[in-house]
Amino acid sequence: MQPLRIALVQLAPRLGDVEANVALHRARLAEAREAGADLVVFPELGLTGYLLQDLNAEVAMRLDDPRLAALVAETAGLSAVIGFVEESADHRLFIAALLAEDGVVRHVHRKVFLANYGLFDERRFFGAGAQVRAVASRLGVGVGLGICEDFWHLSVPQLLALDGAQLLINISSSPGRDVAAVNEAGLGTASSWRTMMRAYAQLTTSFVVFVNRVGIDESISFWGGSEIIAPSGATILQAPLFDEGLYVAEIDLADLRRERIALPLLRDERPEVTLRQLERIVRERAGEAPDATAEPGAEPGFDLASPAAGPTASSAAER
């Protein structure tokens, strides 16, 4: 089996300037082709920049947008993952990633988990995707796409692996923060992502590709540190922090087969158990079934008994 050559592009997009970013993508695609890459991975919102706010509608592209089509047309003989703002036919805006192969769009993933806390405000400006699915690829393995926050939720890598992905790809615009010296690489964000990606690779016995942008949007510095992790959790490639560039490494799919046979976690996975428990939990949270962990006397869907129904209310009434 031929090794797979993967190029990770740590791009610094120009905020809101689609034309300039298309040009950056084209140049890096050509460079990756030159380097013999089978797969080229660009970061989240690489075609638009991250901190868009009300620019969201101005940079949004339908899948038939000529600028997108021209870029997709340049993927003859290779696969590319590209991040952009997708506008649906009914004018919803999504943070999206497409997989283009041999000049056609094979798959579009819309970010399911929009970050909306701390420095993030994505749900104000974007709709949330509702599908997590793996897709067959010309690379000969199933591919699963996630976008940044999607991989802060355990369900996404697990669903992708169960659905047949052997290559989990997360594209990110991760803002660097917490420069405390105790953190790995001096950056709290890097510590977290490195830990998670190794865990996902091992727990799903899959290759994990993480591509994070670099550069500055407003106050935010994006930290790069893109990686390829083997199903064993071993690091195949670790790109430098903050540097713009294209980083190439090879993966051997025989390693994945070996790992899955030696450590048959996926074979032994029990999705039907998960599904039944999730159905129960969802019903309990919706108040449609009694909640085993709720206080006695709690209303359906609530964990705590209402104070109004308890002794506190009656003693208050006596005063």
Added chain:
Amino acid sequence: MSAPGPAYELPAELVIDTAVARRIAVDFIRGQLRQAGFERLVLGLSGGIDSALVAYLAAEAVGPQRLLCALLPYRTSAPASRADAESVVAALGCPSRLIEISPLVDAYYGASEAGVAAEVGALGPEGREATPRRRGNLMARVRMAILYDLSAAWNALVVGTGNKTEALIGYTTIYGDNACAFNPIGDLYKTQVRQLAEAMGVPEGIIRKAPSADLWPGQTDEAEVGFEYADVDRLLFWLVDRRRSEDELLALGFDTVTIERVTGMVAAAEFKRQVPPVAKMSSRTTGVDYLYPRRRPGSARPPG
């Protein structure tokens, strides 16, 4: 001071990776300039550690020839401050301007100090009664006005030099020393500024000396505010960065009086950290529901 050992107290939780902080700050400066369509910077160099550090970062980001350091002393400013500022200029090899602000400030309040002709200023006789706080605020705003004038003359952006400690507790003059196009060290506490300054090679005398706004002779930040930076930085770190409640802060060893004093200062200074509110009347209001990044296609200054 002949005592060897650390130049300052450094609580463990405030230790930063200076290589990463330096990289972020330098790339941030370059990014801000590129997005705005500028190539040069101007800053007010006081002789203190904050502006010295920013000068070092700016020189690294754009080269010393593209950094103009403005020395803006008032006649009561300590001569040692000016000497320290000059040592930074000499070490970096950047262009500098020395502009005395005394005539500007005195033209408003009048000159009432001993040994100076007692003249009434533009404000009238009342000017002589102005408190040190008022005078200090005007000095800060006169310096700001000069920096913005120099920025136009020099085709440069004004780079900010305020740190996180002073922004949080409000030890800063709104539209004075906190006015800038962008600030590369505004998320570093004073004790972290010292670490980065040490890593950048800022002269040790500047790192070791007692921080001072230098608005009157002998003034020091710590005497004026009433606590040491190492202590207030630790408290702010647990309060702001680590979201600890008052009870949890007490359990960490902080005392009630300090906690209440500092949280009160932080709350009272909120207005200094935000854009002033606009009365909403229309369907789309700047800063409320018209939200754009500061820099986007078309917003960079046209070349030439």
